[in-house]
Amino acid sequence: MTQKTALITGASRGLGYALAEQLALQGWNVVALARTVGGLEALDDQVKSAKLPGAGTLTLAPMDITNEDAMRHLCRSIHDRWGGLQLWVHTAVHVTALSPAPSVDMKDLDKSIATNLRAASFMVTMVDPLLRAGNGTAMFLDDPATAQRYSATYGMTKAAQMQMARNWQAETVKTGPRVLIETPSPMATATRARHYPGEDRSPLADPRTEALRLISLL
Template identity: 60%
Template structure:
């Protein structure tokens, strides 16, 4: 049987890291993408410590760099001929602020990572998913649109999910399959910034949510 191949963008921390680790433990080979080399190496170390049979290929790069991502997708095609799963968890969580006080640099970064990069990646990744039967793209919803002080994050994250829903509607008959998951509140660094002082013991772990979401796929 041909080994399953997964591409995880945003794989150095939080749910993305947990997804990459869980997939490798389940026998998938994971191409793990993130800007933080150290974070990727930590994921790889944990997978090796767990004797993960799948293994990881670490790709430390910025998903907003179109040339780098295009080269990566071409390299994936040349080596494996396609992918079975794309997990897109890369996100910029801008500091909470009133809409009238959003920092322009944070706004631009939110648009670049959360929205523009997603729109650029879909045309690059879609052929890789079409090359494998049952190819699936997984997006992670976090509905904050319209909530107080979530302007930059909420607007760009909801835009990302809206784009994913359009892609899903367009590919119902032709594939690839597009899945939008809604994780339970998790004890992540992003959530800690949004909700400081929250009782983290009541939150799910990224690892438990990764297992649940992947099982549902």
């Protein structure tokens, strides 16, 4: 098949939604993964309503990224149907309520580790062969909000995820797959609103604009 295939993890809102939408409108076959069924259905409706000639297709995957059996099944299905991936963008993240470092809730920490670190690391093991087969690219997105006050739970787990991505990037320079680590412009998303309550959102970038910029880097 000549059509390029992308997996977007965390595709039901924010930048993940915008990336899945714009890639599909540009002709990609997009596997859109997220827990929020309503967000995925809205994404599908948005792409179909555009009615663009040459638009690609969306395959909705309403799954929990922390369910390792489900991720194994998904990646096997991608292999069997398309043979590999040309792109994986990981935007799935768990963001907790703000709290000072001495008041970190251990249940929140466990959930953040499960989503932001363990699930991301497990996906690397599953997706790496698909990207190798498809001569593909993985993209991770760094977040300066990890250094903000009252963001210890999110900050420490997201920082660990990014370190894992940097390790993978360094290990694959000569062998592939290509691993990109990018820092998106500040955007008007729900995640940012958690870290900057009451912020004036008018100067913030639109997720679709930022999605197009990131796609151009490919």
